[in-house]
Amino acid sequence: MAEGQKSRIEADIESLEKGVFTGEEGGDERSTPRKDFIASVAVAVLGIFAMILSVRLGNPESIFTAPGVLPFITGASLVVMGAGLFLKTKRRYGMDEMLAGDSLRTVRNYLSDPEARRTLMLMLVIFAYVMILGQTDLDWRFKTAVYTFRFSGFELISIPFIFFILRFFWRSTLLNCFLVATGIVVFLAVVFRDGFQILLPGAG
Amino acid sequence: MFELQEVLAQAAIAFQPWMIFVCLIGVTLGILWGAMPGLSTTMAMALLIGLSVGMSQHVAIMFMLGVYTGSVFGGAISAVLINIPGTPDAVPTMIEGHALAKRGEGGLALGTAIMGSFMGNWIGIILLIAFIPAILFLALQFRSWEMFLLSMWGIAICGSMSAGDMPIKGWISGWIGLLISFVGLDAIHGVPRFTFGVRILEDGISYIPLLIGLFGLTEILKVLPQYSPPGIPSEVGKVVPPLKKLIGYTRTAVRSGIVGTIIGAIPGAGANVASFLSYDIGRRRAKPEERKKWGKGSYEAIVSAEVANNANVGGSMLPTLTLGIPGNAAAAAILAALEMKNVVVGPTIQTENPGIIFFIYIGLIIANFLMYFMAIALIKPCVKLFSLPRTLLMPLIIPICVMGAFAVSLNYFDVYLMFIAGIAGYILHRFGFPLAPMVLAVILGPLADENLRRALLVFEDRSFWWIISERPIGTILIVIVLYTFYDGIFRRGKTA
Structure with a gap:
């Protein structure tokens, strides 16, 4: 692909040689700092959306049995995880690399592949x-x-x-x-x- | 005495010629499927659920156990003969086996893999039978609070194990799965959640089309557009499972079997993790002269990997049957098949489905014997199969995805769902998110939701310290959940 990523098998062999397991699904072999940045924003937005919908579900009896309890907690956790992914990517690659590149060009590059x-x-x-x-x-x-x-x-x-x-x-x-x-x-x-x-x- | 009668009754069903024939079909399909590069065990399981819809309860279980056992081994054939692992867990076997195949010892390498798989399955089954009573006893002490925490731990550990050095991505995938599981009528008040006024969503989202989409269609979208030439098979030679040679590796086999079973019992950690870990432990513990052969064609390495990934089958059944928490994505398909046949898995499995556990034990034993014989018989036909291009095979799976998704509840909405899941799975894969935690969360979400709300109602007038002191199992689970997150954030995250 355009990012010049390793194949799944190559990544697996490399992880075996290092004695480190890269993940059941091939892990982050296809991820890039920019993709992680986009994912972190999308996840946070999804979390906020879930929280809003959960609050709107109302509270038929007790707050403890409200249908939105776990969905709200899940949404809030997703916001935290989105922030966590953002910070982790920033720490690993730096802000510049995370924001580097032109979205339109990325799409054009993808389509040219x-x-x-x-x-x-x-x-x-x-x-x-x-x-x-x-x-x-x-x-x-x-x-x-x-x-x-x-x-x-x-x-x-x-x-x-x-x-x-x-x-x-x-x-x-x-x-x-x-x-x-x-x-x-x-x-x-x-x-x-x-x-x-x-x-x-x-x-x- | 009662149990012996039950075992004999289940054995009488399992040893019927029709049952053995169905298991044989499952094992054969599993081996062929697993042997095809790019077609994983989970994909086989997900797609063949559709085929089990029309079967009776026992027949469907026998069929799925056959597929599971066969497909885990199948990956070794292409790994040794064409240097492409049929399933991801066959990578260590590929490294060692293909090196041996190039030296003209392909037959012996495959024989070792077959024998290793056979032994691995036995170790997994023995440990499964040994530990189920203890875990069931423990599980019966679990109440709402403990069940909620256990479900959340299942999703968290699955996220950690399946996302390598980015556990946060595994957790995100799991948490998105939780949101999906909330779609539909709420179980306590009947309030529609996340349905956006669409009536059909009120029934909730079935996880079988999701499983087929995520592990079937996504795989097609990943593999088919890559033009890869068919592999050129190495010479097979005579395949004689070298029993005498393997006796020398007994210690390695037992250690790998235990590693494979334990890994299998951890939600989310599949055969892939088991074979990688066992291979790594085996290399560290090998004698110096044997260690020199690792990576260049070591029979002991093949034993390490194959015993572990097959022992994983028995291990993954342990939490699936006793807690209703699948050990991995393939076990999630077994769970789906069991639930579709009205088998209630979890702590009450023995009271609600008397005898079914014994039937599963016997089914696994039969499938293991059949796997051994079919593996030897199918090696030569598999060589022919490898010369077929993936561009020919992959398109043929598309109608199976559609039929499988539709067959479950004869509702075409499930086919649309399967398609959306396939596209979403592909996008998530491109962004480096694992898919197994999502499926696990969709299965465990309703369990977590209902039990949390029940527990909160019980705890309404209680203090935090009462909960901590009066519910020790819950407190231990809280510590385990927190440790899982701590380990993911502060230890594994730093390895990158």
């Missing part, structure tokens, strides 16, 4: 897939003597979307992408619907 563009495109495609599948309601049945073949909205929407994603990322031939997309979607549909009797999304 091919991997970032692919990620955004993938997000959009999955968003479209989820939205369209949510609006679909279809369940065709073809009865034969031995088996009832079914074709639902799940297959109708999933096959073209998976085909598109495969075509874009796997870059195989049109036929290969189509066969894999169709094969896997039909296989999943049969396993879930016929094998485990689970209703599929988009199937009415």
Whole structure:
């Protein structure tokens, strides 16, 4: 990526060599002072927002059983943690490094990175897939003597979307992408619907 | 006598051919899933919950235990053969195993990993069986105040353990999870909280779509856009689990097993932490001539890592079953599967679900034996699987995420939730926040909220000193919670 970060595996190996564990999730390998600064502000704002909403919940009986007690404490803790993250980042990298850089340029740099563009495109495609599948309601049945073949909205929407994603990322031939997309979607549909009797999304 | 009858009754269910077959399917899927680089144990667990929806209670438990046991081992196969760990906890195995594979000893390295995993599972299961009665007895003494503190400690320690040298990020992730858990009707007064007038939010946010989004979709968004070529598998050779050789490493295996189980029992500390820690302890304690081999292909190092990460399975079940606090994100998926099948986990598990604990013990033992045989049988097919590019495999997981999220309550809102969780998880990852504390907090939030308010009502007319002196378990928990924060702020924070 643009920040030139280490890969997860490299970070893990380095932490092993040092005898220090970097974290279950790969820790802060992708973090930067600027990101930590933005995160600290966002967390503090979220905390304040939660506190306001908690106070507005009111107090039906005793203050001790008020629905906003723990949400208020949680919000207040988040404000403190946001401040803590800010101070920690400031102490570690200094104020200048934390505020360095132009937000617009950072966004532009991010968008110029091919991997970032692919990620955004993938997000959009999955968003479209989820939205369209949510609006679909279809369940065709073809009865034969031995088996009832079914074709639902799940297959109708999933096959073209998976085909598109495969075509874009796997870059195989049109036929290969189509066969894999169709094969896997039909296989999943049969396993879930016929094998485990689970209703599929988009199937009415 | 009563317990023996119960054990035999549960064994009769668990040893039915259908049950063993389902467990075999779970173990096979788990090994294949774990072996695929980029597909983690938690992802396997989160996505396959959807598949367990249509199963009966015992079948679903057997299936999920099979997946869990199989996927923890699976990571070792790709680690040794293609130098890419299938799961993060296989990194130490990768360092040692691939060095051995390059010398033509890949088969022996994998055999050692299989045997180490088998032994690790046994140690985890034995310690689980040994400690459950004591922890259940202790847990039954817990009242509202203690349950609240225990939940908060679970979230705090999970944040500390999963965020490396920035525990504050783990805590923030956990606290955001708490806020998410408050969405919906309040359990005491029925007041809608954080619903913004949206009726569907009044039912609250189910953590299963959240789990699928955070560990399934987020992983796809992280991995798929990186064009990485498929690995070139090393020669496997003959895979013979070297029992005689391993007897020489008994001490290492027992020590690693204990480390793995203890780490597993700490909320948030998963197989990753267990294998790293055990590897590090093993290196320090190895004989000088053996220590020279570490990093260049040491069988003892493989035993250290593999025994620990597999013992972690049994360890993670300990707080999950007795306290309702998952030992790690994968155990959170087990918890979700159990709750979905109306199994009440926590201190009352034995009274509310008689026999289920024995069934889980037996299930883990069966899964361990099946893992041993399937691991040997699946190595060659796995080599074929590694030649498939991730750009082919990852897109195929997208419909599984959608189906899994929808299957839980047949509500399409959960699919939207899964998508939002996936995007949020990706953003949090980019900002260096761990995701496991968030899931744990969403699970523990309602428990913490209800118990705090009950406890505050009980303490209404009491002084602070009364609470401290009359509730010793609570006081000990307060000290532990404060120490967790102190350790995170003043000790671990300074290592950076």
